[in-house]
Amino acid sequence: MSENMPMIPAPRIRKAVFPVAGLGTRFLPATKTVPKEMLPIVDRPLIQYAVDEAIAAGCDTLVFITNRYKHAVADYFDRAYELEQRLASGGKTDLLQKVRDVLPEGVNAVFVTQPEARGLGHAVLCAKPVVGDEPFAVMLPDDVIWNRGGPGALAQMADLAQREGGSVVAVQPVPREQTGSYGIVATDAFTDRHGRISGIVEKPEPALAPSQLAVVGRYILEPRIFALLEQTTPGKGGEIQLTDAIAALLAERPVHAYRFHGTRFDCGTHIGLVEATIRFALDNEAISDQARQAMQRALDELGVADSR
Numbered sequence: 689m690s691e692n693m694p695m696i697p698a699p700r701i702r703k704a705v706f707p708v709a710g711l712g713t714r715f716l717p718a719t720k721t722v723p724k725e726m727l728p729i730v731d732r733p734l735i736q737y738a739v740d741e742a743i744a745a746g747c748d749t750l751v752f753i754t755n756r757y758k759h760a761v762a763d764y765f766d767r768a769y770e771l772e773q774r775l776a777s778g779g780k781t782d783l784l785q786k787v788r789d790v791l792p793e794g795v796n797a798v799f800v801t802q803p804e805a806r807g808l809g810h811a812v813l814c815a816k817p818v819v820g821d822e823p824f825a826v827m828l829p830d831d832v833i834w835n836r837g838g839p840g841a842l843a844q845m846a847d848l849a850q851r852e853g854g855s856v857v858a859v860q861p862v863p864r865e866q867t868g869s870y871g872i873v874a875t876d877a878f879t880d881r882h883g884r885i886s887g888i889v890e891k892p893e894p895a896l897a898p899s900q901l902a903v904v905g906r907y908i909l910e911p912r913i914f915a916l917l918e919q920t921t922p923g924k925g926g927e928i929q930l931t932d933a934i935a936a937l938l939a940e941r942p943v944h945a946y947r948f949h950g951t952r953f954d955c956g957t958h959i960g961l962v963e964a965t966i967r968f969a970l971d972n973e974a975i976s977d978q979a980r981q982a983m984q985r986a987l988d989e990l991g992v993a994d995s996r
């Protein structure tokens with residue numbers, strides 16, 4: 689390339705895909721009737737945290753991959769005219785704003801049904817007709833990422849994708865005994881917070897893991913991934929794995945691992961959801977003092993010495 693040739697910046701992502709077709713069995717019996725994505729952290733459902741992060745990163749089209757049991761998710765992103773009218777006529781402007789902020793003006797929600805639960809890779813492939821031929825984000829709403837006062841994880845990744853081109857996968861180090869719960873990457877040396885991925889494997893046994901860098905639920909992918917997903921055969925657990933298609937992608941195109949600024953809560957587990965609730969309550973001006981006192985009371989009354 690001539691030095692004078694202008695650098696064409698990679699296109700900014702506009703579409704974010706949210707796979708929400710899982711059964712959420714870990715949260716039974718709550719998830720018998722309430723989809724896991726609708727469980728609240730303080731006053732907002734889990735899904736809202738990922739949605740807000742995608743919008744803050746510049747996305748204006750949100751693609752939800754759902755199934756026939758997830759009407760509550762579609763209802764949540766629909767307009768609630770009667771409710772809004774009641775709040776407006778009752779002068780409850782703060783609440784009205786909160787309800788309207790669920791899906792800000794100019795942002796569209798699209799729902800695609802995944803007819804069978806065939807894995808994360810298959811869920812992402814279901815978004816192909818909506819995403820088309822442009823780079824896009826995949827957000828797993830179980831992973832809530834909190835970067836107090838700073839840009840969200842996806843915005844950080846979008847900046848990197850624009851600077852470097854190619855795809856970007858969020859990673860964080862995990863203890864070796866936990867590699868079996870994640871996609872694990874091998875990378876070139878890191879510059880700043882990113883390194884090029886040279887290998888990726890889904891949920892390896894600790895002894896076989898190429899590193900302790902685990903994939904967390906944020907991806908920016910080039911559209912080539914769709915053709916590769918179409919060729920991906922069932923992998924770990926008999927499911928079409930996104931990880932396996934990424935392994936094929938990195939043979940053709942750069943895929944970067946990125947260590948984001950922020951704390952990730954795995955809200956797919958009981959303790960992760962509890963910890964996120966504690967963190968967001970303590971960080972919420974309206975209730976932080978009471979939250980602190982409540983925690984102190986709980987520790988006192990249950991007896992810290994009782995912590996086996």
Ligand code: G1P
Pocket residue numbers: 808828831869870871872890891902903904905930931
């Ligand atoms: C999925 C991915 C895995 C990734 C994880 C992050 O697994 O398959 O590679 O590390 O999300 O949360 P799941 O947690 O859906 O089993």
